Every structure is written in structure tokens, then in C-alpha cells.
Amino acid sequence: MTSADQTTNGETAACVTAFESFSKTSGSPDWLKDLRTNGISHFTELGFPKQNQEEWVFTSTKLIQELDFIPALASAGASPDLAPFLFKDLTGPRLVFVDGHLSHGLSELPTLPDGVLITNLASAIETHGDLVKAHLAHYAKTDGSGFSALNTAFIQDGAFVFLPKGRTVDQPIHLIFVATDGDANTINLRNLIVAEENSEAKIIESFCSAGEQAVFTNVVTEIAVAASARVEHCKFQEQNRESFHVATIQAQLERNCHFTSHSISTGSRIARNDINLTMTGEHVECVMNGLYLVGDQQHVDHHTMADHAMPNCDSHEYYHGILGDESRGVFNGKIFVREDAQKTDAKQSSRAILMSDKATLNAKPQLEIYADDVKCTHGATVGQLNNEAIFYCRSRGIDEADARRLLTHAFAGEVIERISIPAVREHLEKIIWDRLEELIED
Amino acid sequence: MSKQLIEIKNLSANINGKEILKGINLTVNEGEVHAIMGPNGSGKSTLGYVLAGREGYEVTGGEILYRGKDLVEMAPEERAREGLFLAFQYPVEIPGVNNTYFLRAAYNEQRKHRGEEEMDAVDFLAVVREKMKLLELPDAMMKRSVNEGFSGGEKKRNEIFQMAVLDPKLSILDETDSGLDIDALKIVATGVNRLKSPTNASIVITHYQRLLNYIVPDYVHVLFDGRIIKSGGKELALQLEEKGYDWITGKETVAAR
Ligand SMILES: Nc1ncnc2c1ncn2[C@@H]1O[C@H](COP(=O)(O)OP(=O)(O)OP(=O)(O)O)[C@@H](O)[C@H]1O
Ligand SMILES: [Mg+2]
Numbered sequence: 215m216t217s218a219d220q221t222t223n224g225e226t227a228a229c230v231t232a233f234e235s236f237s238k239t240s241g242s243p244d245w246l247k248d249l250r251t252n253g254i255s256h257f258t259e260l261g262f263p264k265q266n267q268e269e270w271v272f273t274s275t276k277l278i279q280e281l282d283f284i285p286a287l288a289s290a291g292a293s294p295d296l297a298p299f300l301f302k303d304l305t306g307p308r309l310v311f312v313d314g315h316l317s318h319g320l321s322e323l324p325t326l327p328d329g330v331l332i333t334n335l336a337s338a339i340e341t342h343g344d345l346v347k348a349h350l351a352h353y354a355k356t357d358g359s360g361f362s363a364l365n366t367a368f369i370q371d372g373a374f375v376f377l378p379k380g381r382t383v384d385q386p387i388h389l390i391f392v393a394t395d396g397d398a399n400t401i402n403l404r405n406l407i408v409a410e411e412n413s414e415a416k417i418i419e420s421f422c423s424a425g426e427q428a429v430f431t432n433v434v435t436e437i438a439v440a441a442s443a444r445v446e447h448c449k450f451q452e453q454n455r456e457s458f459h460v461a462t463i464q465a466q467l468e469r470n471c472h473f474t475s476h477s478i479s480t481g482s483r484i485a486r487n488d489i490n491l492t493m494t495g496e497h498v499e500c501v502m503n504g505l506y507l508v509g510d511q512q513h514v515d516h517h518t519m520a521d522h523a524m525p526n527c528d529s530h531e532y533y534h535g536i537l538g539d540e541s542r543g544v545f546n547g548k549i550f551v552r553e554d555a556q557k558t559d560a561k562q563s564s565r566a567i568l569m570s571d572k573a574t575l576n577a578k579p580q581l582e583i584y585a586d587d588v589k590c591t592h593g594a595t596v597g598q599l600n601n602e603a604i605f606y607c608r609s610r611g612i613d614e615a616d617a618r619r620l621l622t623h624a625f626a627g628e629v630i631e632r633i634s635i636p637a638v639r640e641h642l643e644k645i646i647w648d649r650l651e652e653l654i655e656d
Numbered sequence: 657m658s659k660q661l662i663e664i665k666n667l668s669a670n671i672n673g674k675e676i677l678k679g680i681n682l683t684v685n686e687g688e689v690h691a692i693m694g695p696n697g698s699g700k701s702t703l704g705y706v707l708a709g710r711e712g713y714e715v716t717g718g719e720i721l722y723r724g725k726d727l728v729e730m731a732p733e734e735r736a737r738e739g740l741f742l743a744f745q746y747p748v749e750i751p752g753v754n755n756t757y758f759l760r761a762a763y764n765e766q767r768k769h770r771g772e773e774e775m776d777a778v779d780f781l782a783v784v785r786e787k788m789k790l791l792e793l794p795d796a797m798m799k800r801s802v803n804e805g806f807s808g809g810e811k812k813r814n815e816i817f818q819m820a821v822l823d824p825k826l827s828i829l830d831e832t833d834s835g836l837d838i839d840a841l842k843i844v845a846t847g848v849n850r851l852k853s854p855t856n857a858s859i860v861i862t863h864y865q866r867l868l869n870y871i872v873p874d875y876v877h878v879l880f881d882g883r884i885i886k887s888g889g890k891e892l893a894l895q896l897e898e899k900g901y902d903w904i905t906g907k908e909t910v911a912a913r
């Protein structure tokens with residue numbers, strides 16, 4: 215064993231110990247136990263990501279490691295006030311997870327179309343074991359990073375959404391993940407969304423904090439979108455600014471499907487989002503739309519990937535960032551166009567506004583193109599607000615501060631506009647406007 | 657006698673340390689239309705920007721009295737609220753800001769300045785509708801972002817539409833005619849003429865006598881190398897159209913034979 219492995223062992227010890235007691239107590243099917251064991255062994259090997267790894271150069275996980283790892287393995291029965299996290303006018307299905315475990319009391323499940331399942335993973339494993347087994351951990355790589363390995367080791371609960379062939383859930387499905395202050399400090403969540411052929415749904419994941427403590431949320435969401443299905447996925451993260459948030463969204467997109475991913479990130483001390491879309495069929499249309507808005511010493515990192523494995527697919531990506539104070543942003547957008555993926559249309563645009571001299575952004579588009587008949591464009595800008603536009607506003611009677619406000623709102627608004635659910639747009643606009651006010655005033 | 661609206665006295669101005677305006681004298685009274693013509697790069701847009709208060713345009717000499725006040729001391733937004741309007745030669749695109757929303761924000765700033773109550777979206781729409789008819793503007797344009805993706809002609813029309821809604825005392829139209837097709841030119845010119853009143857005035861910057869067939873100026877000035885080198889009545893524009901600028905600037909005509 216090399217010395218590097220030794221240090222890894224030191225860092226991972228708390229997690230391994232926690233895993234040992236966790237695996238003794240949970241009575242799960244063997245396939246799941248195997249999955250978890252596979253997870254912990256990858257984790258022991260990989261450890262927490264380090265800055266000498268290409269994907270983590272700009273994001274340090276030191277603060278996360280310093281948090282003693284105390285996973286919330288069982289529900290502590292907390293029942294936080296949900297009011298601030300509910301979206302007005304959103305009355306569809308709602309699952310609420312408190313510290314990583316479903317709260318039946320806070321959840322709301324109206325009658326669903328035949329065969330549609332909206333439930334928590336823990337019960338789906340019991341009631342629909344084969345279905346879960348056929349999909350769980352089939353899309354997201356367990357060894358993608360130390361965090362995804364750790365997530366797999368502690369698979370226990372999360373949301374499970376299953377849309378059978380041809381079914382549509384009309385109302386948006388709201389999944390709320392609340393962290394509370396308690397003895398535990400680590401929340402592990404595993405979500406699985408399976409959309410069969412021709413099905414359709416809009417799904418919102420909200421991550422929020424009811425308390426003020428530093429809690430580490432480690433979440434993996436796997437999404438399988440079958441042929442001609444339509445899924446709009448909106449992730450919104452507004453956890454408290456002591457928190458750590460690491461999330462992976464892994465979507466597999468089959469022929470003719472439409473998939474949209476929105477990622478809106480305003481919270482957490484450190485937030486890392488990996489969003490990977492793999493197109494495994496032709497004529498897929500997918501969008502990655504993102505907005506991050508941070509201040510103080512917040513650190514927000516988006517690593518996205520559009521993997522064009524098949525021909526004739528479109529992927530369009532738009533990321534906007536607004537960074538104030540001493541915050542730091544990272545954007546890494548990968549586009550892979552594999553040899554067979556002719557007639558690919560891939561667009562990527564990353565724009566950021568720095569509201570203070572001390573804010574920074576590391577943006578890196580990363581295009582790897584192995585097919586020759588493709589359309590790929592990317593653009594990245596980092597800067598201040600457009601002075602000409604400010605003057606134009608002023609020349610019409612709007613003062614400078616209001617002009618800045620108007621332009622910043624518009625910049626954020628461009629991303630919000632792409633969300634198709636009015637209730638979500640309205641809620642996010644309000645939160646984002648408030649957050650912007652904070653940043654503008656500083 | 658009509659009242660003096662703006663008096664520009666021996667104005668000189670720099671951009672990035674380079675002297676562009678070199679002693680301009682111009683007085684505009686209420687009810688008047690002044691045309692400014694002149695070759696490319698002579699400083700016409702610079703004059704417009706200096707009047708509107710654009711950053712980076714430094715007044716190095718002379719003075720500008722606007723409605724009796726020192727214009728140079730006023731912030732751009734104050735000038736606008738006091739009724740000065742510049743129709744840009746190159747209107748700026750503002751993605752994500754709705755055209756109607758933007759205009760209402762501007763309109764309400766000016767109302768506030770005059771001590772009037774702000775107007776709500778519904779009442780404002782009524783104001784807007786009327787002016788849209790005047791300029792034959794399609795509804796769709798009002799729902800789009802300010803100038804974003806507008807054609808060159810649409811941008812110019814949108815400038816005059818803003819002017820119609822804001823109802824300025826002094827408007828400066830910087831090459832509003834360029835990029836307009838003949839029908840749009842007529843619409844815009846009709847609009848400008850309808851907005852004309854005995855208490856407001858405009859400065860029309862143009863290269864073409866064509867516009868002045870529709871918007872008939874009281875005075876025509878030739879700006880050359882940062883100075884007004886000739887002024888006259890509307891017939892001066894016709895002469896310029898015919899002979900070019902060389903006969904005034906004194907440059908030899910070099911025939912390209
Ligand atoms: N930012 C700048 N820095 C340096 N020089 C500038 C700048 N902006 C304009 N100029 C120069 O100032 C001079 C006058 O420009 P201006 O735009 O006022 O001309 P104009 O008369 O409006 O010309 P046109 O008929 O082409 O519109 C030009 O020589 C131009 O190159
Ligand atoms: Mg010009």
C-alpha cells in the first residue's frame with residue numbers, strides 16, 4: 215500500500231465506521247447490500263476528491279471533510295415549517311424528505327394516473343423491488359467521484375418516480391428536501407426517475423434548510439428518459455450558507471425524447487453540481503439551463519456534460535452566473551461528440567457577471583469532437599454589466615442604480631424564463647430578486 | 657418671441673483625450689427644427705452624446721445652457737427627466753428587459769420628477785397603444801426585449817416610438833433615417849411632425865436631404881471637423897445634396913478618373 219492510500223484511509227475512516235454500523239442494522243435485499251458494499255469499496259479507494267484531480271482543480275472539499283461524518287440514518291421525526299419552501303399555486307403531488315427521510319405527514323399525494331408511482335425509494339425497494347433493481351445505479355457511475363461512491367454506499371431513501379408508457383402527470387411533481395438542525399450532519403439522498411416511452415412529467419427538486427447548522431447533503435439523481443418521453447427537471451438549491459451541497463444528476467436520454475434540466479443555485483457555502491446528459495438514441499432534444507447567484511464566501515461549481523453518443527441530437531446549454539462579494543464560481547461544460555454522432559447540434563453559452571472586484575469565476579468549455587458533420591458552438595463571457603446598456607437606460611431617465619438592477623434582473627430573468635411552470639418561475643423570481651437586492655446593496 | 661431651449665457656446669469636447677468638438681455654437685429655440693449635416697467622422701454623434709451626457713465624453717471648454725441650467729453639470733438621467741431625448745444612431749439591445757416594461761420605467765421616472773403619480777401598467781398600455789398606432793408598430797415588438805433582435809429599421813422606429821411616449825422638450829435624432837425603407841421613413845417622419853409643437857424642438861442629424869423633404873428644417877448646419885462651418889435655411893441641404901461638402905470645406909475635389 216502506498217502512502218497516498220494511507221492518507222486516504224485517514225480521511226475516510228469516519229465514513230467507513232459509519233458504514234459498518236449502517237450495513238449491520240439495515241435489513242435490505244442482497245442486491246442492494248452488494249451495491250452499497252461496492253460503493254464503500256470504491257469510496258475507500260477514491261477518498262474525497264482532491265484538487266490535484268482534473269475535475270476538482272477549483273473546488274476544495276477540505277471543509278466537507280472537516281465536518282465529522284454523522285449520517286442521518288433514521289428519521290429524527292422533525293416536522294419543520296414548510297411554508298417558506300412551498301411554491302404558491304403548485305398543488306400537485308409533493309414528497310417531502312426531512313433530513314433524507316420521507317415525511318408522510320408533510321407529503322401530499324393526489325390520485326395519480328394508472329401505474330404512475332411517486333413514492334420514496336425505501337418503500338419502492340420493498341414494494342417494487344425488481345423495478346428499482348432494474349434501474350438503480352444503472353446510469354450514474356458509482357466510481358464517478360468519491361462522493362458518488364459514498365452516496366451509493368449509503369443508499370437508503372430518496373424520491374422514486376415511475377411513469378409507465380404513455381402516461382402523463384399533468385401537475386408538476388414537487389420534491390422537497392429539507393435539512394434541519396440535529397445530531398446528524400450528513401444527509402444522503404438517492405433519487406430515481408424512470409420515464410417510460412411517451413410519458414411526460416415535470417419534476418422539481420427543492421433543497422432547503424430549516425436550520426442554521428452546517429449540514430452536508432450528498433445527492434444523486436438518476437433519470438432514465440425512454441423514447442419520445444418528455445421530462446422537465448428543475449433543481450433549486452437554497453440551503454443555508456453554512457451548508458455543503460454535492461449533487462449529481464445523471465440522465466440517459468433515448469430516441470426522440472425531450473429533456474430539460476434547470477439548475478438554480480443560490481445557497482450553501484460550497485455547492486457542487488455535476489449534470490451529465492447522455493444521449494443514447496437519435497433525435498434527442500435536450501436543454502441545460504442554469505443560474506447561480508452567490509455572495510459572501512460562497513463557492514458554486516457546475517460541471518456539465520452533454521454526451522452525444524448518437525447522431526442527430528440537439529443539446530443547448532445556457533448558464534448565467536452572478537457573483538458578489540468574495541464568492542467564487544466554477545463552470546466546466548463538456549460536450550462530447552462521439553464518432554457516430556453526425557449532425558449533432560450542440561450549443562453552449564456561459565455568461566457571468568462579477569458584482570465585486572473580489573469575486574471570481576473559472577469557466578472552461580471543453581469540447582471533444584470526433585465526428586465531422588456537426589454544428590458545435592460555445593461562448594463564455596465574464597465581466598461587468600454592459601456600460602452602453604446602462605447609459606441607454608440613463609438616457610431615458612432611469613438612474614444608474616436602477617439601471618444596474620434592471621440589467622441584473624434581466625440577466626437572471628433570461629434563465630428563469632426558460633422554466634415552463636409559471637408557479638415555479640414566480641417563486642424563483644421572488645427569491646432571486648431578494649437575493650439580488652442583497653448583492654447589489656453590498 | 658419664442659423661448660430659448662438650448663444654447664451651446666463655444667463647446668469643445670474630448671473622447672479618450674482626443675479632441676473631437678472644437679468650438680460649437682448653436683442655439684435652438686422652442687418650435688424650431690435644426691438639421692445637422694456633415695461628412696462621416698465630423699463629430700455629429702459626438703455632439704449628440706455630449707448633450708445626452710455619455711460617460712467618457714469630456715467637455716473641455718465652452719458651456720451648454722439647457723432651459724437656463726448648466727447641462728454639463730447634470731447626470732444623464734436628470735437631463736432625460738428634464739425633457740432631453742437622444743434617438744441613438746445605434747440603439748442598444750437590452751436582452752431580458754421587456755420593451756413595454758422598460759418604457760414604463762422610464763416614463764414613470766419622468767413623471768416622478770415632475771411630481772406626478774406613477775402610472776400603472778393598465779393605464780400605461782392605453783398611452784402606449786395610441787403612440788403605437790402613430791408609428792404603426794406591431795404589437796409583437798412591445799412584448800420583446802428592448803431592441804433585441806430588432807432589424808435596423810425596427811430599432812429606429814422603436815427610438816421614435818420611445819420619443820413619442822416620453823414627449824421630450826428637445827429631441828436629438830441621430831441618423832434616424834438611415835436603415836429605414838421608404839415607407840418606414842414616411843411613417844417615422846409623419847410621427848416626428850405630429851409630435852412637433854410650439855414648445856418643443858428637435859435637432860435632426862442626417863446625411864440625406866431625403867429626410868428633410870418630410871421633416872422640414874428651419875435651419876441647416878454643416879458640421880465639419882468639430883465645428884459648424886456653415887449655416888443656412890433648408891435650401892442649404894439641397895445644395896449639399898447636389899455639390900457635396902468640398903465646396904464649403906475648401907478641399908479640392910479629386911475626380912476619380
Ligand atoms: N471612443 C472613441 N475613441 C476615440 N475616438 C473616437 C471614439 N468615438 C468616436 N471617435 C472619433 O470621433 C470622431 C467623430 O465621431 P462621430 O461618431 O461623432 O462622427 P459622426 O459625425 O457621427 O460620423 P458618422 O456620419 O459616420 O455617424 C471620429 O473620428 C471617431 O473616430
Ligand atoms: Mg454618427
